[in-house]
Amino acid sequence: MAVAVCTAGGHAVLADPAGGNPDASKPPQPGDHFVHLTGPKKGAVVKADDLPLGGPQIQAYPADPKTGLVRDGSRLNLVLLARFKPDVLAADTRPLAADGVVAYSGVCTHQGCPVNMWSSDQGVFYCSCHGSMYDPRDGAHVVGGPAPRPLPALGLKMNDGTPVVSESFNARVGATQAHT
Numbered sequence: 589m590a591v592a593v594c595t596a597g598g599h600a601v602l603a604d605p606a607g608g609n610p611d612a613s614k615p616p617q618p619g620d621h622f623v624h625l626t627g628p629k630k631g632a633v634v635k636a637d638d639l640p641l642g643g644p645q646i647q648a649y650p651a652d653p654k655t656g657l658v659r660d661g662s663r664l665n666l667v668l669l670a671r672f673k674p675d676v677l678a679a680d681t682r683p684l685a686a687d688g689v690v691a692y693s694g695v696c697t698h699q700g701c702p703v704n705m706w707s708s709d710q711g712v713f714y715c716s717c718h719g720s721m722y723d724p725r726d727g728a729h730v731v732g733g734p735a736p737r738p739l740p741a742l743g744l745k746m747n748d749g750t751p752v753v754s755e756s757f758n759a760r761v762g763a764t765q766a767h768t
């Protein structure tokens with residue numbers, strides 16, 4: 589049985605913030621960096637060195653580096669960032685990563701909960717709602733639980749130690765079935 593540790597915020601983080609700027613609801617755009625959602629660095633730009641090698645993940649939102657606008661106007665913009673040695677990444681995952689940093693949607697594909705935990709014994713993302721697990725080294729493929737498909741991935745590049753979006757999500761973000 590997985591031993592899961594909470595990595596950050598819980599369900600409340602997915603409450604849609606009030607706001608009026610439509611750019612805040614746009615999905616991650618090429619050139620966006622990320623800001624920490626929680627913890628002592630909340631609101632700060634995510635640096636690769638902030639990410640512990642080998643996990644766990646951190647939760648973040650994309651942000652426009654030119655204006656500082658954080659794209660937290662949509663719950664679907666929650667992103668997970670994690671860092672691994674590049675040689676442990678699957679061949680299909682490596683091209684999307686930057687210096688071993690990978691980025692995925694933080695919204696579970698089962699019923700849309702935030703994926704906010706980490707299985708320390710299996711080294712995978714863990715959704716505490718119903719126990720889905722995703723392997724971040726291998727395209728966030730489902731390795732346990734009821735999730736029907738992987739977490740969508742973002743392409744990254746590294747800009748002076750800062751992970752930056754290079755490619756949009758490679759699949760539709762969000763739950764596959766209605767949240768009941």
Ligand code: FES
Pocket residue numbers: 696697698699700701715716717718719720733734735
């Ligand atoms: S919503 Fe994540 S496992 Fe059900």
